[in-house]
Amino acid sequence: MTKTWKELPEGGLITESGNAHQYETGDWRNLRPVHDREKCINCLFCWIYCPDSAIIVKDGKVVGIDYAHCKGCGICARECPDKVKAIKMVDESEYE
Amino acid sequence: MATKELVARTGNEAMAEAMRQINPDVVAAYPITPATEIVQLFSSYVADGLVDTEFVTVESEHSAMSACVGASTAGARVMTGTSSQGLILMAEILYIAAGLRCPIILAEVNRALSSPINIHCDHSDTMSVRDSGWIQIFSENSQEAYDNMIQAVRIGEHMDVRLPVMVTTDGFIISHGLEAISMLEDKEVQDFIGPYKAAYSLLDVEKPITAGGLDFTDYYFEHRRQTAQAMKNAKKVILEVGREFGEKFGRNYGFFEGYKLDDAEIALVLLGSTAGTARVAVDQLREAGVKCGLLKLRVFRPFPAEELAEALKHLKAIAVMDRSDSLSTAGGPLFAEVRSALYDLPERPAIVNYIYGLGGRDITVEDLEGVYRELQRISGGGQVQETIQYLGVRE
Structure with missing residues (x-):
């Protein structure tokens, strides 16, 4: 964020790969996915579908959500099986 | 001074001949009305095997410049030609070419803009894109058009510049006027321009890049500042290249x-x-x-x-x-x-x-x-x- 015009690659080129992680998009979010570990069956549908790779998985289990990058699209909550519904979308205003 | 005897060439022919001798990797063009015959002549050089260029025919001038930007970002030496309505149809992508620092060379024939419909010379088209980040070089006659095209390659591709360049002639007056010009040997042109080595290429899988990324309030200004600096640097390079051209071929060029x-x-x-x-x-x-x-x-x-x-x-x-x-x-x-x-x-x-x-x-x-x-x-x-x-x- 602090690089001057003299330090940046010219033409707005991004000259290294895998750096989307450095750009935090979490503040775009209106609805926050809240994960309930008790209900979750760890089918990992949410992890597969998340377009921002924001579902944190450890040892084959969903352990949380990366709120620094989650844009709040709600795909995880929708794809969570009907019988489970372990992810609920909550208005961000409730967390302010 | 290694220039050959005089030959008769129109402005369009002079620019097309310069393109033949430059032998770019890619030319993408579309013959909008009022088109010039520059790219038409060049396409015959492609058909006759006189150049190694990949000639991309597209469905509009907007697409022509888009294809040029794609090819340039991939690391190719790229040229095209247009005029009048064609130039302003390219306008959106002209800005992108400059912003992405693509040293594309454009042979532009100055003509009036509609409306009313008119195909004759004035400078409205070129002036309408004067703030697009392109270097703009005007030519008085066919000789200058030819010489400017060759110098444009060195100017645009210079590492301190990396900006697109449009070389212009006046519609009909120069573009269709037959004049005696002195041409260089093909080898002299090749030796003068040298090979093009892009700093980055979209096709380089060893060094992957993203071109045309999103640039918000946090970076856009810095990138615009870089382009302004490139234009500043171009002043020095234009004079250097003009001097070298004069020393080698006897015709000096400045601002x-x-x-x-x-x-x-x-x-x-x-x-x-x-x-x-x-x-x-x-x-x-x-x-x-x-x-x-x-x-x-x-x-x-x-x-x-x-x-x-x-x-x-x-x-x-x-x-x-x-x-x-x-x-x-x-x-x-x-x-x-x-x-x-x-x-x-x-x-x-x-x-x-x-x-x-x-x-x-x-x-x-x-x-x-x-x-x-x-x-x-x-x-x-x-x-x-x-x-x-x-x-x-x-x-």
Whole structure:
């Protein structure tokens, strides 16, 4: 964020790969996915579908959500099986 | 001086021949009306196997420039040609080419813009994209068009510049006028331009890049500042390349060319083919004892403001000749920039603006003599009656 015009690659080129992680998009979010570990069956549908790779998985289990990058699209909550519904979308205003 | 004997070439042929000798990797083009025959001629070189170029036919000028940007980002040496409506249809992508720092070379033939529909010379098309980040070089004749095309490659591709370059001729007057020009040998052109090595390539899987990323409030300004610096750097490179071209081939190029300017008291400042007409007017008036001269500007972007001020500061009165009208009511684009360049002089010459030749309206030696006579009156202490005038329109 602090690089001057003299330090940046010219033409707005991004000259290294895998750096989307450095750009935090979490503040775009209106609805926050809240994960309930008790209900979750760890089918990992949410992890597969998340377009921002924001579902944190450890040892084959969903352990949380990366709120620094989650844009709040709600795909995880929708794809969570009907019988489970372990992810609920909550208005961000409730967390302010 | 290793130049061959004179050959007859129109402006379009001269530019197409330069493209053949440059032998770019990719040319993408579309023949919009009023197209020029530059890319048509070039396509025959491709068909005849005279060049190694991948010729991409597309469905519009917008697509032509888009294909050029794609090819350039992939690391290719890229050229195209257009005119008038075609140039402004490209406009969106012209800005992108400059922003992505693609050294694309464009052969542009200056023509009027619709409406009304007109296919003849004026500078409205080129002036309409003057802030797109392209280097803009004007040519007085076929020889300059040819020489400028070859120099454009070195200027645009220089590591301190990396900007696209448009080389212009005046529609019909130069584009279709047959003139004697001196061409270089193919090898001389190749040796002069050298191979192109892109800093980055979209096709380089070892060094993957993203081009055209999103740039918000946090980075956009920095990238625009870089492009401004590249344009600044281009000033030095344009002079270096012009000097080297002169040393090798005997024809020197700078930002502008003065004609009988050093001891002149009054002068015209203009672009392109009208310089030839103005020289005749200067010669005739000089014989009558009038101390008049001419400054023909070659490089409009970057604009050589300091150098122009230095070259014009000794004059008593100047007329800036604009072959396009910005419709600002404050004068044409050349006038606005020349007048601004002179602002910091301790003693400024009187300055007036003539908008002339729109839609190909002929400009004669007598027209220009009339302008010089008016400058004479002003330099002799007469009042400037109208700063901005239309020359050659039926009142």
